[in-house]
Amino acid sequence: MKGAQQATHLTKQLLTFSRGGNPVKKVHKVEILIRDAIEISLSGSKQRCQTEIAPDLWNTKVDGGQIIQNFNNIIINAKQAMPEGGQISIKAKNFHQTWDGENLNLGEAKYVRVEIRDSGVGISQSIIGNIFDPFFTTKKNGTGLGLATCYTIIKKHGGDIRVESEPGKGTVFYIYLPAEEEHIFTESDAMQAEKGSGRVLIMDDDEMIINMLTLLLKSLGYSVEGAMDGEAAIELCKEKINSESAFQIAILDLTVSGGMGGEETVGHLKALEPKIKVLVSSGYSTDPIMSNFKKYGFDGVMPKPYTKESLSRALSKALQK
Ligand SMILES: Nc1ncnc2c1ncn2[C@@H]1O[C@H](COP(=O)(O)OP(=O)(O)OP(=O)(O)O)[C@@H](O)[C@H]1O
Ligand SMILES: [Mg+2]
Structure with a gap:
């Protein structure tokens, strides 16, 4: 490591x-x-x-x-x-x-x-x-x-x-x-890790989390790319605009050490890709942004730590909106 x-x-x-x-x-x-x-x-x-x-x-x-x-x-x-x-x-x-x-x-x-x-x-x-x-x-x-x-x-x-x-x-x-x-x-009964499809952008400053999420989401049928901060996420999103591989959904970590976090990134992504659904993710479920996510421009929340079911549920819910 x-x-x-x-x-x-x-x-x-x-x-x-x-x-x-x-x-x-x-x-x-x-x-x-x-x-x-x-x-x-x-x-x-x-x-x-x-x-x-x-x-x-x-x-x-x-x-x-x-x-x-x-x-x-x-x-x-x-x-x-x-x-x-x-x-x-x-x-x-x-x-x-x-x-x-x-x-x-x-x-x-x-x-x-x-x-x-x-x-x-x-x-x-x-x-x-x-x-x-x-x-x-x-x-x-x-x-x-x-x-x-x-x-x-x-x-x-x-x-x-x-x-x-x-x-x-x-x-x-x-x-x-x-x-x-x-x-x-x-x-688990409620949500036998439902399969899905779509292109997901993950932003997290922890490479292990990106790797773990990539693995879990791929096994559910999604295609995934990772970015370690807001700037990199915006760059990736920009590259794909109007292409077949444009992102449909993003999962943004709320706090990123030394880089742009989720709160600031969400607006930029929505400006580039108005249809994108953006979920905010954090280990601090008591953070006011997690409970008032809509006010901050997010479409949903994804509390950490993740399980395969909670991920699949959050994604299919956001994509149905
Ligand atoms: N399955 C195992 N076989 C042999 N030794 C083990 C096994 N599991 C734990 N140990 C012993 O117990 C110690 C403590 O394990 P623990 O998981 O707490 O820390 P670690 O594995 O050394 O470090 P880290 O988990 O941070 O990588 C290990 O260093 C090892 O000596
Ligand atoms: Mg160990």
Whole structure:
């Protein structure tokens, strides 16, 4: 990872880890969150991933973006533990405290248990007690915040995270998330990541976010181009005017470090391409622009972190207007 990129990565981990992390919970199908995480963290890599999801798996009421981030951090560690490639296995099943004689000493009775297993280097007994500590790392470029972030996220959801490992053989993480008892309508039922089409312009100062969005949107059928600030977004838009590849929709990050942000960019894009739909995106859902987006010239909002469903819904809604 490049220096600057690593710094934003660190800032994001720290944000979730320390203060930014109050979960915004909705009912989700865990399977969909697992699939999104696999898609983001294993795209283009030589490690393979096998999944086994119980067909009767309960739903959970969680912050989808945070739980995806939690799975991502663990899958990335698994990948790094097998530098020569290898198999990652993810299983999800229902777990009841009174079954199997296993007692978690957690408050609820019903959980969804996700197991993420690798056949990598393993973790020695002398450090296994430290891996969830903030800043504990054995990697040259590690922040040591990956698992600390996971721990915070899972605890804020009333769940638990456990690890078992055998050096030289591999490691397995168990994540327990409280199950949602009522089978009510889920975010995922409502919006089985609807496919779409159209040309999307993404503006974000974080290259990782551009890459992740590009991947998710392409898998939904959109074609995508990215710009790292407002100036670059306007330039890209200008190049395409009146051509077949003119943009139909733009997702603009509200705050861009050292460049033109979304608030200023939206007017320029609308002047160039009057029909373009522009969504404002931010991790700060309490920002007044996010709640009064119309007043600032936007057609919709796209809160971070993203899930495939929230993205597909926001895009198809904006394109229908
Ligand atoms: N699947 C795994 N196999 C072997 N060791 C692991 C695994 N997962 C975590 N560890 C150990 O736990 C440590 C802490 O992991 P954590 O994800 O918190 O930080 P990191 O991976 O070192 O840094 P970052 O996540 O910022 O890249 C790692 O440095 C590694 O020693
Ligand atoms: Mg890590």
